[in-house]
Amino acid sequence: MIALGLDALFRVASGRAKWPAWALPATVAAVLTCANVLLPWQVIAPTYAPPPASATGTQPGDPVALQPGERPLGARFLAAADAPVPVAELVAYELWPETVRPGQALGVTLVWRVLRPLAANYTIGVHLLDANMVKVGEVNVYPGRGAYATTLWRPGDVFRDIYWVPVQREIAQPVLGRVKVALFVDATAQADPAVVGQHLPVTDARGAPLGEAAIFGRFKLAPAQPPAHPPAEPVAGPGLATVGDTIRLAAATWQADQTPVLAGSVFTVTLTWAALGRPPADYQVFVHLD
Template identity: 30%
Template sequence: EGFRLSYWAVFGWFNVLASPWVYRFFDLVVLLGVVGLPLALIRATKKPETVSFSSLALMLIWIAVVGLGYVRYNQLIEAATGRLVFPAIACSSILLSWGLNQLPPQRWAGAFVALLGVTMFVIAMIIPFWYIAPAYATPLPLAPHELESIPNQLDARFGDEIKLLGYEVEGDVFRPSELVYVTLYWQGLTAMERDYSVSLIVLTPGGDLIGQEDSYPGLGSSPTSGWTPGDVFADRSWVRVRRRADTPTIGWLGVSVYHLPTMERLAPWRKGQPVDQVFLEPLEIVSWEPEDHEVSHPTAVNFGNEIDLIGYDIDEARARPGDTVDVTLYWRAREEMGQDYTVFTHLIDDGGEIWAQSDDQPVRGDYPTSFWDPGQVVRDQYELILPSDIPPGEYQLELGLYLAPTAERLPVLDDAGHMLDNRVLVGPID
């Protein structure tokens, strides 16, 4: 998607886009050109004197070389941008034009191509004024009556210079490589000589950085040295979720302010207390396609009419002292949950003694149950390290869920809704 957009019309630091119809127009142009190429080749074989096949082969070889270079580059560096194939743009444009020229009747071919060229010229003339200039226009201060309508108001301050009055995130669920647009409502508290930068990050509960974008306010159009103390303005920024982010997960959207030449951060405060980072809200990040789970041990266990355990995998059914037993659980949400449950996985002997355990929220704590959608299947992995003194014998896994603040377990229910237990046993493990 990023390649497609940036090949035709992406500006700034991959943050200024044209309207969707612009990209659909170019999609149509490419589609028609590709459809017309077989016709062009057929006609060329009938009249070989009209085509230089050596030139055609050279263009195709060059497009292939550039394409392979693009693929290899993206294996090393995440950069799905169309500009990387611009060295072959002349060849690809000639071939597309050749294909387009085959579609209309020959007496209209010249007029068709000319009309297409004029249309593209008009689009190119409109874009700087319709899309680029407004994106870099200096934001105007909010009027006094607009201050009360600032969404998600908060009390966050950066040093004694800047205050963050509120924010608004566009969207609820995001996917790797997608942009998260957020509008920040800034207020200058004092006149500033420095031009500060704003850093937006996306951080998982486990501490993995899966997104970061740094820029000046207003994408450079509103330097802090020009702020009038007391004025409030809305700054629409964005951060891209990294393409290789593990999903599903929760990513906390964080904001910080710093001076780029010295990398000195303005001390963040929240509700009058110093904090390490000002976090706004958690973002739900899921994969592009539904995952196809192959479960080796299907089950049907109902936990409190909220979550089903639909299966599990155990990598080490036979293990030795000191080994790690990898356990994968497959959960399915029955309904939306307003609470975050903790999963317990205990390796127990016949007497119920626990020899290894792992208690954590699902997906290493990165995807709490309160974010699950009804019907969603979540793959959840745990590692159990066997102690060196564990005696030989047959063991079982004790599984379940509980609320950490109260230690109250979700009951296991039968089809009639009657409680059977507050755990389920699976195995054995020898």
């Protein structure tokens, strides 16, 4: 296309000036050479560049300037279970948007601090969990979109890594979601089968063990389509209770023919709600039997 365009240009200009025979191929060669020189540096290199890092202290808990929306966490990843020395700290995180549905992705920003050199290239697993701790989505990648392997991490560096984690399972009803992050050796990173699947142990900021992953954050998992509700009938009377200015518990019924209620059995309680206005947030309902 470049050659055709330049050829047309030279044909138009040839009526006004005499161009040597070598002018067109030389111009095409110059344009392509410039593109070949600039393209790797201007387009390809930034795509595969590691995340920008800033230097801080190498001790867990050293102050880190967080950006708006980031929440502190302080989870420490240890070298091994028998060598409880922290090698990396998950300083903070950010999740967005507030609600995700099947087919959509949750944005996850992880703020890492490198404490000590890591001897292996670990994969970062970022998993989405539902209210029952069942995995509903996952991304397992090297840090920095594959450009910042953990063996390249420098002690004292703090950097932010962004992941988009899709919801890969159907969601029947709105539930609270959590995020699970682990560092592990996958099958492609290490030929020795003895260490494939090996996870770094994790503790919280006080040193209490958390197992093989840090679980944190809250977001809303919602069905692909909001459930259809029949037209609501007006609810008269003050009801049983009012929550703020927007929600009223109008009535509560339960099955009276099941006595006694045994452990493991199902006891059905039906709650009738009346919306007095638009609630300012998503609330959860807890039903306790005394």
